[in-house]
Amino acid sequence: MTEMTGPKTTGLKMDARALQRFLSAEFLQVAEDFTLDRVDMDGLTVRMTVADRHLRPGGTVSGPSMFALADVGVYLAILSRIGPVALAVTTNCSIDFMRKPVAGADLICEVRILKLGRALAVGDCLLRSEGDARPVARATLTYSIPSVS
Structure with a gap:
């Protein structure tokens, strides 16, 4: 995990360490x-x-493994902005598989949040094999955010 400091981290509710701890506690x-x-x-x-x-x-x-990476990526990106809301759930996913990942390489997922509303969030992902800039898959996911009272 890399350290996070500076203007690009201002406004985050959870940093990398907090997100990793959350994942370990809720999705062991x-x-x-x-x-x-x-x-x-x-x-x-x-x-x-x-x-x-x-x-x-x-x-x-496998495709299900690549889906899992995209799904976890968007989930954590949303939580980084709204805090530890365990019951945020995927409501839609569209994934395009473009090429075979490099054998033996980790998969890297770059996530951007396109919309973060009160009830819905939309994220976009680009998956690639470590060491190769070409994408292996692209996914867009929508999440439902429960109202927190």
Whole structure:
């Protein structure tokens, strides 16, 4: 995890450490798969450490694993802005798979929040293999944010 300081982090409710702790507490079953490389007001970068359990026949990363990376990425980007709201849920996802990920490389997901409203948030993701600038997938996700009273 990288340190976060400066103007791009002003306004965040959760930094990389807080998000990683939240993930470990609330989603222990997958927390070890994901590491935050960057969190700021522009979005975040989350890494999936690819293991055998993420592969499909033929040795490439499975679609469900890439979906999980995009979903976790947008979820954490939203929480970085609104705080620890565990019950924010995915309501829609569109994902385009563009090319086969590089074998043996971690997957990197760059997330931008396009809209953050009171009830809905929309995020955009670009997934790539570490060391390769070409995208392997692109996803847009919508989240429902529960009212907090």
